[in-house]
Amino acid sequence: MASPLQRLRDDERGMSFVFVGVGFFAFLAATTLAIDVGMFMTARSQAQNSADAGAHAGAVALVRNSFTDRTASGPVVTSAVNSARANQVMGQVVSVGPADVEFPTDPKGQADRVKVTVYRTSAKGNAVPTLIGNLFGVNTVDIVATATGEAAPANAMTCVKPFMIPDKWIENVDSKGTPDAPWTPDKTFDMYDNKGNLIPNNDVYIGADQNGYTGYTVANDVGKTLVLRAGTGGNINPSFYYSWKMPGDIGGNFYRDNIAHCNQATILWGTQIIQEPGDMSGPTIQGIQDLIDQDLGAQWDSSCNCVTGSKFSTSPRVFPIPLYDPAFYAAGKANGRTADYRIANFLGFFADHINGNQIYGTITNIVGMVSDQAAEAPAGVFPRAIRLVQ
Numbered sequence: 001m002a003s004p005l006q007r008l009r010d011d012e013r014g015m016s017f018v019f020v021g022v023g024f025f026a027f028l029a030a031t032t033l034a035i036d037v038g039m040f041m042t043a044r045s046q047a048q049n050s051a052d053a054g055a056h057a058g059a060v061a062l063v064r065n066s067f068t069d070r071t072a073s074g075p076v077v078t079s080a081v082n083s084a085r086a087n088q089v090m091g092q093v094v095s096v097g098p099a100d101v102e103f104p105t106d107p108k109g110q111a112d113r114v115k116v117t118v119y120r121t122s123a124k125g126n127a128v129p130t131l132i133g134n135l136f137g138v139n140t141v142d143i144v145a146t147a148t149g150e151a152a153p154a155n156a157m158t159c160v161k162p163f164m165i166p167d168k169w170i171e172n173v174d175s176k177g178t179p180d181a182p183w184t185p186d187k188t189f190d191m192y193d194n195k196g197n198l199i200p201n202n203d204v205y206i207g208a209d210q211n212g213y214t215g216y217t218v219a220n221d222v223g224k225t226l227v228l229r230a231g232t233g234g235n236i237n238p239s240f241y242y243s244w245k246m247p248g249d250i251g252g253n254f255y256r257d258n259i260a261h262c263n264q265a266t267i268l269w270g271t272q273i274i275q276e277p278g279d280m281s282g283p284t285i286q287g288i289q290d291l292i293d294q295d296l297g298a299q300w301d302s303s304c305n306c307v308t309g310s311k312f313s314t315s316p317r318v319f320p321i322p323l324y325d326p327a328f329y330a331a332g333k334a335n336g337r338t339a340d341y342r343i344a345n346f347l348g349f350f351a352d353h354i355n356g357n358q359i360y361g362t363i364t365n366i367v368g369m370v371s372d373q374a375a376e377a378p379a380g381v382f383p384r385a386i387r388l389v390q
Contacts, residue, residue, distance in 0.1 A: 039090070040141050043120065043128050046089040047145035050096075050118045052388055054084030058101060058114030059149030063365050063384045065306060067151070067218050072098035075304075080116050089143065095124035106150060106389075110379055113389070115148045148390035154368025155269040155377035157320045157346050159262035162255055162276065163241040163284055165228065167215035167323040167344045169205040177201070185227070189236035189326040196334040205327040208345055208380035215323065216347050216382055221363045223305040226349065228359040230281035234333065236326045241359075243276035243284065244322070244341065255280060259287025260294075267322065268374035269381065273341050281357055288351050288359050291317055300350055300362045307350055307364065320346040320366050320383065346383050 058080030065075035077098050084096045095118065102115040120126045120143040127140035171183035175190045177199050191202045206214045231240030246258055247265045255276065298310040298317050307315050325344040332340030348366030351359060368383030 040128065040143070043090050043141075043143045044145065046087065047094060047118055047120065047143045048147065050084045050087035050089060050094050051116050051145040051147035053087045054080040054096065054101070054116035054118065055114050055147035055149035056386065056388060057083035057149075058116060059151045059386045060367075062112065062114065062151040063367055063386060065304065065365075067365075067384075070103050076114060077101045080114055084116055084118050089118075089120050090128055092120065092126060094118040094120055095126055104148065106152070108379070110153075112151045112153075112384070113148050114150075115146065115390075117144065117146045119144055146390070147388060150387055150389045151384040152370060152387065153377035153379055153381045154346075154370060154383040154385040155374040155381070156266050156369040156371035157366075157383060158264055158266055158369065160246075160265075160267045160320050160322060160346070162246045162258045162263075163228075163243050163280070164273070164322040164324050164341065164343075165241050165347070166236050166238060166326040166329070167205065167207075168238065169203050169326055170214050172201050172203050173199055175199075183238075185238045187238070189330060191327060191330040192334040203326075205325065207325060207378075209375075209378040213378075213380035215345055215380070216363065217380070218365060218382060222348075222365055223302060224363050226361055226363055228361070229357060230279070230284065236329065241284070241321075242324075242341075243280035244273045245276045253283070256283040256287040256290070259284060260290035262316070266369065266371060266373070267343065267346075268371060269343055269345070269377055270375055271343050273322070273324075273343060275341065285354055285357060285359070289354055291319075292351055292353070298350075300352060300364075305364070314367075315350070317351045318364055318366070319349060319351070320368070321349050323347050323382075345381055348382065 058076050061076040061079040070076055080101045081096055081098060085093050096116065100117045103111055104113050104115050105111050106113055120128050122140055122142060127142055129140050166189060168183060169189050171181050171187050173190055174180040175188065180187060189203050190199055193199055204214065206212045208215060227239055228241045229239055231242045243255065246263055295310050295312060295315045295317050298307050298315040301308040307318055322343045323345040324341040328342045329340055346366065346368060348364040350362045350364045352361045366383045368385050370385045
């Protein structure tokens with residue numbers, strides 16, 4: 001007969017509770033570990049959002065504030081850091097400072113990129129804590145994310161207005177061949193005489209797709225005043241605008257409406273366009289006044305070379321004007337064609353006020369697009385397209 005100790009040893013009653021308990025503990029540990037893993041994946045995603053926001057904001061500041069000020073206290077670095085910090089990771093602000101904002105070049109060597117790196121790491125004193133990992137000796141996990149934004153040359157625009165002005169050129173002579181340098185807003189582009197012959201030492205235009213581009217640039221022209229008035233006699237003058245026929249013309253007030261509002265048609269760099277017949281100075285002035293009335297509080301601030309006081313994120317009073325190639329037009333005219341225009345660039349313009357039939361404004365940065373329907377934009381173009389590349 002078995003002794004009580006032997007019976008106790010052989011008794012299997014209640015063992016299922018032991019197995020259930022052990023299994024439950026293992027399940028709990030695995031579940032908690034899964035929560036840790038999920039939390040780290042969420043933290044990584046949030047950190048990437050933070051880096052993306054910083055890189056995008058930096059690229060925007062390159063275009064809208066300063067393409068050259070890349071100092072620690074400049075608008076590009078400040079915008080990148082502030083935007084990155086505004087996107088928290090697991091409820092805490094990431095570690096990112098001016099030293100974490102870099103300016104790499106693109107594959108063509110253009111310095112048009114902003115790289116931002118954000119941290120939640122032990123070295124920065126803000127690593128992400130674990131829930132169950134400490135049971136295995138892992139108390140925290142480091143999270144790092146990097147993003148690169150780019151202000152790439154743009155080859156397309158929307159919200160383009162239905163009037164155009166010539167791009168800048170090198171002023172050498174007047175229409176009679178008399179030396180007339182330098183270029184000023186009251187000069188005319190003179191390449192051929194009235195018989196279609198080249199003028200000796202004629203004025204010269206070099207396009208943005210060639211070395212030595214002579215046209216408007218962000219570095220040289222942002223912040224300068226520009227006065228526009230209706231062109232007369234086919235003269236090529238920096239202040240003379242000519243109307244052109246935009247896509248989708250439905251008649252009526254189409255021309256004026258395209259000034260007062262945004263035509264969503266994509267206009268490509270290098271496109272040939274046709275002049276709008278007739279005197280369009282009245283509808284042009286009316287459309288610009290309609291545009292100004294939409295955002296009366298907006299004004300140009302010379303301290304930042306930007307528009308302030310707008311009730312919009314981007315004031316509708318800031319818009320692109322097509323710049324036509326003056327040499328292409330002059331050559332066509334010399335050969336008997338009077339309305340051959342080719343888009344050589346796009347100029348950012350802030351409409352300030354109207355005085356009589358003249359439009360006063362300021363040259364400003366402008367954001368464009370990259371389209372696969374047009375030739376690749378040369379580095380010299382005025383507008384920039386903002387995008388994340390890494």
